[in-house]
Amino acid sequence: MIKFTPILxxxxxxxxxxxxxxxxxxxxxxxxSTELADPKLKSMTDRLAKALDLPRIRVHIYEFDxxxxxxxxDGRIFITRGFYRKFQSGEVSAEELTSVIAHELGHxxxxxxxxxxxxFSGQNALRTxxxxxxxxxxxxxxxxxxxxVMSLLAARLSRGDEYEADEYASALMIKAxxxxxxxxxxFAKLEALTEQRAxxxxxWLLSHPKTDERxxxxxxxxxxxx
Numbered sequence: 001m002i003k004f005t006p007i008l009x010x011x012x013x014x015x016x017x018x019x020x021x022x023x024x025x026x027x028x029x030x031x032x033s034t035e036l037a038d039p040k041l042k043s044m045t046d047r048l049a050k051a052l053d054l055p056r057i058r059v060h061i062y063e064f065d066x067x068x069x070x071x072x073x074d075g076r077i078f079i080t081r082g083f084y085r086k087f088q089s090g091e092v093s094a095e096e097l098t099s100v101i102a103h104e105l106g107h108x109x110x111x112x113x114x115x116x117x118x119x120f121s122g123q124n125a126l127r128t129x130x131x132x133x134x135x136x137x138x139x140x141x142x143x144x145x146x147x148x149v150m151s152l153l154a155a156r157l158s159r160g161d162e163y164e165a166d167e168y169a170s171a172l173m174i175k176a177x178x179x180x181x182x183x184x185x186x187f188a189k190l191e192a193l194t195e196q197r198a199x200x201x202x203x204w205l206l207s208h209p210k211t212d213e214r215x216x217x218x219x220x221x222x223x224x225x226x
Contacts (some may be wrong), residue, residue, distance in 0.1 A: 022073050027071055032063040036079065041087070044098040044178070048105070051176040059101055067193045069100040071107040078104070086193060095182035096189075099169055103183075104166030104174075112161045159209050163217055170218050174225070180218050186210045 034057040036042075045057040062070070062078040067086060070078045079100065086092040106112075156203075159181045190211060 004169045025072065026074060028079065029060070029062060029076070033078060035059070036084070040094050041097060044094050045101060047176040047178065048098065048172060051172055052105075057101070057105070063127050067190075069104050071104040071112070077101055077108070080197040083103075083193075091193065092186065092189070093182060095178055098178065099173055099180075099183035099186055100128040102169035102172045103165045105172065106165035107161065109168060110161075111166055112165065131211055162208050164217060166214055167221055170221055171225075179220070180222060184215050184218055187214050 041059070045059060049055065049057045049078070058077070060076055060078045061084055062080050064080040065082040066080060067083045068080045069083060070080075072078065079097065083097065083100070087094065146155045166183070169183060173180055173183060188211065208214075
C-alpha cells in the first residue's frame with residue numbers, strides 16, 4: 001500500500017485541481033463577460049441555430065484583448081473583446097466570426113471543453129507519478145523529462161480536438177447555407193490577427209495544427225461529403 005500512496009495522492013491532487021480549475025474558469029468568465037448583442041452576428045448565429053434545430057445560440061463577449069474564441073466547461077460560447085474589435089473594424093467578416101462560433105460549438109458538442117479540464121488535471125497527476133518513476137533511475141532530471149513528455153502528449157491531444165472541431169464547424173456551416181469559404185479565409189488571416197509566427201515551433205509542439213494543414217483537412221472533408 002505504501003508503494004501506491006504517492007500515486008493515490010497524485011490522483012487526489014488531480015481531482016482537486018480539476019474542481020478548482022472549473023470554479024476559477026467559471027468565476028473569471030462570469031466576472032468579465034456579457035452576452036453579445038449584435039444584430040448582424042445574430043442573424044448569422046440564427047442560421048446556425050436553425051441548422052441545429054435550436055431556438056437560439058447565445059454568444060458572450062469575454063473582456064480580453066488577445067484574439068481568441070473559447071468554449072467553457074458549462075457549454076457557453078465566448079468571443080474575446082479583441083476578436084470582436086477585429087469584426088467591428090472590418091478585418092474579420094460576420095461569416096468568418098460565425099465560423100469561430102461554429103468551431104467552439106463543436107468543442108461543446110464533442111465534449112472537448114470538459115475533457116480538457118479533466119485531461120489537464122490527469123496530466124498533472126501522471127506527470128507527478130512519471131517524475132517519481134524516472135527520478136529513481138535518472139536523479140534530478142526526472143521531473144524535467146516527465147514534464148517534456150506530458151507537454152508533447154497534451155499538444156497532440158489538443159491538435160486532435162482542433163481537427164474534430166474544425167470538421168464539426170465545416171459540416172454546420174454547410175448545413176446553415178454559409179459554406180466553408182469563411183472558415184478557410186479566416187485561417188489564412190489568423191497568424192496576422194494573433195501576431196503569431198507559424199514557424200516559431202515545430203508542428204508537433206503546437207497546441208493547434210498549422211494553418212495550411214487545417215485548410216487541407218477541411219477540403220478533404222468537402223471532397224468526401226461531395
